[in-house]
Amino acid sequence: MSAKFYVIKKSKLFIGLMILLIAATTILGSSMIRVKSADIEKPKGYIAIIIDDFGNNGKGTNTMMNLGIPITAAIMPFLDSSVKDAETAKEKGLEIMLHMPMEPISGKPSWLGPGAIKCAMTDQEIQLNINDALDQLKWAVGMNNHMGSKVCQDRRTMEAILLTAKSRGIYFVDSKTAEKSVIEEVAKELDVPYFIRDVFLDSTKNQKEVEVQLMTLANIALRKGYAIGIGHVGPEGGEITAKAIKKMYPKISEKGVKFVFVSDIFDIVDQMKSDGK
Secondary structure, eight states, X not given: OOXXXXXXXXXXXXXXXXXXXXXXXXXXHHHHHHHHHXXXXXXXXXXXXXXXXXXSOOTTHHHHHTSOSOOEEEEOSSSTTHHHHHHHHHHTTOEEEEEEEEOOSSXXXXXXXXXXXXXXXXXXXXXXXXHHHHHHTTTOOEEEEEEOTTGGGOHHHHHHHHHHHHHHTOEEEEOOOOTTOOHHXXXXXXXXXXXXXXXXXXXXXXXXXXXXXXXXXXXXXXXXXXXXXXXXXXXXXXXXXXXXXXXXXXXXXHTTEEEEXXXXXXXXXXXXXXXXX
16 A cells, blocks of 8 residues: 555544534434423423512612612602612613502592592693603503502503503503402403512511512412512512512512513413413
């Protein structure tokens, strides 16, 4: 065998071995990727926490904004800190929604704040107030009601509110301040994306009680796939609620429950439907 032929044969053998090695590595790598993907456990449930009453410079505002946990910041419009809180929430990567004041059955008018929706308003007045609020809080992707036990039971008023939400391409969350709320019925009729609050987390000065409510929220999520809770900054919650969320976050996560934004829940529900759940 000539030296030249030997070199060529050896080169071909080397190239063949390299091709086999690359192929084996590719197959092994793909297998490892599949195994790794299988090892990643899918969440057993999802929770979205809305924090109401931003915009009023309430206690716990800074702490809540800096939790490093996905929360949806519900900001009241037309207040001294409304825009500032919205800008901060945006910088922190939080989801923003409009916390729209709405007329209650009872309560002090001062609790409502400016720009409130009232049943005596015309559809045009309702639309104007909401559009002005959304123009101010331009990052909002959803809306929920601040108070509103009277409005939420009035079909005509809720139709005007939900049609305005639909025209702006935002979702609506019923805070469930009225047992006989018509929001679900009207939202379905008008084809407006909506959810209903599952648990109120606070309105207490006892952190342990907030922790219990958070675990209740997690258990609902484990049972039905998702759950939405509402807490507050200011006198209804504030620092106490923020501390409770921070403490319970790892415990709830260990149960396989993932914290997400409200808007994420829509995709999660769609996936559950396609999975036949």
